[in-house]
Amino acid sequence: MFKKALLALPVAMAVGVAGTAAQAEWQDPNDVLQMLLEAQPDSKYLHQSEMNIMMMPDNPALWLLDDGERLFYEERGPNNASLESCDFGKGEGVLDGAYVELPRYFEDTGKVMDFEMRLVHCMKEIQGFTSDDSAVSQRHGSGSDIMRLTTYIAHQSSGYEWNPPLDHPKEKAMRDAGEVLFFRRGGAMDFNCAACHGASGKQIRASVLPEMRNSQEWTKAVSWPAHRAGQDNVRSQNHRIRGCVWQMRHAGILPDTPVNTALISYWNDAARGEPAILPDLKR
Amino acid sequence: MFNKNTVAAGVAAFASVALAAGCAVADGNKADDVDITAMSAEELAEHLIFETNSWRDQEMQEGGTWRDRMTQDDIQKACSFDSTRNDLDGETAGQVVALAREQYEAPEGDIELGDWRKGAELADSGYGYRIGHNVDDHGTREAGGNCYNCHVMDSSVSVQGTIGPNLENYGAQRGDSQEIRQYVHQVISNPHQYFPCTQMPRFQGLLTEEQISHIMAYLLDPESPVNNR
Numbered sequence: 162m163f164k165k166a167l168l169a170l171p172v173a174m175a176v177g178v179a180g181t182a183a184q185a186e187w188q189d190p191n192d193v194l195q196m197l198l199e200a201q202p203d204s205k206y207l208h209q210s211e212m213n214i215m216m217m218p219d220n221p222a223l224w225l226l227d228d229g230e231r232l233f234y235e236e237r238g239p240n241n242a243s244l245e246s247c248d249f250g251k252g253e254g255v256l257d258g259a260y261v262e263l264p265r266y267f268e269d270t271g272k273v274m275d276f277e278m279r280l281v282h283c284m285k286e287i288q289g290f291t292s293d294d295s296a297v298s299q300r301h302g303s304g305s306d307i308m309r310l311t312t313y314i315a316h317q318s319s320g321y322e323w324n325p326p327l328d329h330p331k332e333k334a335m336r337d338a339g340e341v342l343f344f345r346r347g348g349a350m351d352f353n354c355a356a357c358h359g360a361s362g363k364q365i366r367a368s369v370l371p372e373m374r375n376s377q378e379w380t381k382a383v384s385w386p387a388h389r390a391g392q393d394n395v396r397s398q399n400h401r402i403r404g405c406v407w408q409m410r411h412a413g414i415l416p417d418t419p420v421n422t423a424l425i426s427y428w429n430d431a432a433r434g435e436p437a438i439l440p441d442l443k444r
Numbered sequence: 445m446f447n448k449n450t451v452a453a454g455v456a457a458f459a460s461v462a463l464a465a466g467c468a469v470a471d472g473n474k475a476d477d478v479d480i481t482a483m484s485a486e487e488l489a490e491h492l493i494f495e496t497n498s499w500r501d502q503e504m505q506e507g508g509t510w511r512d513r514m515t516q517d518d519i520q521k522a523c524s525f526d527s528t529r530n531d532l533d534g535e536t537a538g539q540v541v542a543l544a545r546e547q548y549e550a551p552e553g554d555i556e557l558g559d560w561r562k563g564a565e566l567a568d569s570g571y572g573y574r575i576g577h578n579v580d581d582h583g584t585r586e587a588g589g590n591c592y593n594c595h596v597m598d599s600s601v602s603v604q605g606t607i608g609p610n611l612e613n614y615g616a617q618r619g620d621s622q623e624i625r626q627y628v629h630q631v632i633s634n635p636h637q638y639f640p641c642t643q644m645p646r647f648q649g650l651l652t653e654e655q656i657s658h659i660m661a662y663l664l665d666p667e668s669p670v671n672n673r
Contacts, residue, residue, distance in 0.1 A: 330481040337485035338492055345489060346520035348513055349506065349573040350590075350645035357607065357643075359527060365593050367603040403577065412510030413500035413576025420498040423489070 185258050188320025190438045191217045197377050197438075205362040206378045209369040213390060213442050222312055222388040222395045222440035225303060229313025232306055238288030238296070247283035249276070249314070250326075260318035261437050264426045266329040273335045275422045277399050280310060300416055303388075303395045311397055312386045312440050319439040323380060323432040332426070335419070339427025342420065343373075348411035354424075357405075358382075368444060373431050380435035383428050387441035395440065398425055505573050505582050506649070513575075519543050523641035537640040544636035549648065555625040556657060563662030564669070566655055567591035568601070573650065589632075589651060589659055594644065597662070598669045607643055615664035616671040628660050 194217055201207050208214075233244050249259035250267070264275040274282065281297055284290045290297045299305040327333050343354045357365060358373050371382035385398040399421055406414045414420060478495075480488050492498065499510040506513075516524070522540050525532075532540075569588020574580045580587070591597060594607035597614075618624050630637050633648035633656065647656065662668050 334480045334483070334485070334488055338480075338488035341485045341489035341524075342492070344524050344526050345516070346524045347516050349504070349650060351520055351523070352643070352645070353524060355526065362606075364603075364606045366605055407574050407576050407578065410513075410573040410575070412504075412513050413502055413579075415498055415500055418498035419492050419496050423492055 185321055187257070187317070188436060190220065190316075190319045190440060193320050193436045193438045194381070194441070196436070197381060201375075201377050204375070204378055206369045206371045206375075207381060210390075210444055213444065216390075217442050220388055220440060220442045221303075221393075222386060222442065225309045225312040225386075225395055225440075226316055229309040229311070229316075232310050233313055238284065238290045238294075240287065240289035242287050242289070244283055244287065244310070246287055247280075249279055256314050256317040258318050258321045260315040260439065261321045261323045261429070262325055264332070264335065264422050264429070265326050266331045273329075273331050273419075273422055273426065275398070275425045276315075277307070277311065277397060278417050278422060280307065280314070281417060301394070301396070301400055308386065308395050308397065312395055315386055315437075315439040318437055320436050322434050322436055323383070323429050325426060325429045325433070327430070335423045336426040336430050339423035339425070339430075342423055343427055348409050350410045352409040352411075354405065354409075373428070376432055376435050379428070380432040381438055381441060383425075383432050384438040384441040386439070387443045389443050391444055396443075398428075500576055502575055502579065504575060505580065505587075519547075519636055519646075523636075525641075527641070532641050540636050540640035541638075544634045544640070544646075547646075547648075548630060548634045548637060550626075551629065551653065554622060555629055555660075557620075557625070557661035557665055558654060558657035558659075560658070560661040560665040560668035560670075562655075563658035563660070564598070564601075566651070566659050567597055567662055586655070587650060589647065589655070590645070591659065598673065600669070600673075611663065611670065612673040613671055615666065615668065616673075618664075620664045620666065625660065625664065628663060629656065632656055632659060 194214070198207055198214070236243050245254040247254065248267075248269075249256065250262055250265045251257075251259045260276060263279065264273050266273050267279070270282065277300070284297050285292075288296075292298060296306045300307050302308060325332070325336070327336060346353045355373070357363070357370055360372060362372075363370050371378040373379055373382075383398065385401055386395050388394070389396050399416060402421055402424055403414055406412075478491065480491070483491060493514050494511065499514070502510065504510070504513050519540055522536050522543070566586075566589045568591075569586075570590045570593060571585055572580050572582065572587025591611075592602070592604045594605040596604040596606065596610045596612060599612060615624075627638075631639075631644075632651075634646045635642045635644040636646065651659070662670055665671070
């Protein structure tokens with residue numbers, strides 16, 4: 162069984178790195194969703210799929226948690242090491258609330274890193290995997306180690322408010338560059354992200370699009386990992402970026418690159434203060 | 445023709461980033477050597493796009509590299525603002541309209557409509573110009589217009605988008621004169637002539653003139669289902 166579901170102990174309000182108090186209480190992803198639905202009865206985006214709302218307690222993404230937990234604690238890779246010494250920003254092996262406080266600046270690499278970048282970094286440095294090993298190279302699909310680990314680790318932050326740190330000048334710089342990227346027109350069809358995510362209740366075909374300025378819509382929008390019913394797979398934030406950049410007819414974006422990090426810095430910041438749904442269930 | 449200025453503007457931008465950062469332009473993946481806090485947000489965004497190996501090395505369907513595709517032309521630059529916060533100011537709007545008119549190539553002589561049936565397929569098709577992990581192959585399938593992604597044109601067909609205005613009965617309401625045809629050709633080819641900084645793509649260069657004539661028939665031909673709603 163899932164560790165969290167059994168031990169859903171309310172944790173006292175913690176003080177964030179910035180000195181700002183952020184919600185630091187684990188909540189079941191379905192409870193978070195229900196709260197947002199109640200808060201925004203008129204949001205077409207949040208209410209678009211009755212089916213997914215009904216399915217949420219049995220979200221297939223939850224099936225990845227056990228495997229993810231095992232992969233996290235198991236001694237693996239050429240170095241035969243577990244990921245317990247991986248620091249996601251709140252100390253070695255500390256997972257509670259870590260996912261919602263990314264991207265962040267890491268002293269050991271001198272870089273601002275997003276979650277997937279950091280996970281891959283740890284799998285390489287601590288466990289000794291190389292880019293060619295499927296444990297690291299296979300990024301997408303519910304069967305991949307990366308998605309199982311991502312789902313398990315992110316789940317430990319469910320219900321916590323998005324609170325990516327901006328104290329370090331590089332964190333601020335990446336967030337601000339992400340904002341520029343969000344509005345930067347380019348590619349074969351002149352799109353920027355705002356072309357499709359600028360106004361509320363707009364639709365591309367059957368998809369109602371989330372609006373970035375509505376933080377309660379946006380927290381659901383950025384709450385990945387999520388099971389995508391249409392693709393029958395659990396997907397990541399990076400997979401979403403790749404999909405939108407592809408639709409935008411920009412160039413083919415590569416994993417572990419700072420364009421991803423900057424966009425995630427900006428979009429997590431846009432959901433700041435709202436609780437994360439981890440994992441979520443989407444169309 | 446593809447709507448791009450030269451790459452020169454982009455190159456000048458990187459040079460200034462490198463100067464601002466007080467170092468040589470990063471070679472390969474040496475992004476770490478650059479002080480990103482010394483750049484403006486705009487400079488850093490350009491740096492991230494052009495100097496951090498963030499894109500697959502592929503040939504674009506229109507020719508050229510990822511660098512060509514990611515380099516902004518003047519209209520893209522002028523329209524890269526947050527329109528939910530700032531309205532387009534009159535001066536920029538005027539410049540964008542002028543640029544769009546300059547880019548636009550009018551057809552010679554009278555404009556003929558093509559086949560609305562083909563136009564219906566093209567309006568529906570979202571194929572074309574996508575690249576990266578899954579490349580649209582224009583050799584096996586022609587690029588489409590994506591119109592349904594943003595417009596309702598014939599609501600009986602399938603679910604259609606609402607980013608742009610509803611175009612049902614477009615021709616039935618406006619008629620099918622040469623003036624209307626010219627206007628529609630201008631809008632599809634380069635909509636910034638009328639709607640500066642619109643979200644609608646410029647299709648001149650992305651679609652052939654023949655394809656555009658089919659789509660125009662779909663919008664304007666009295667027989668087209670669009671005009672019998």
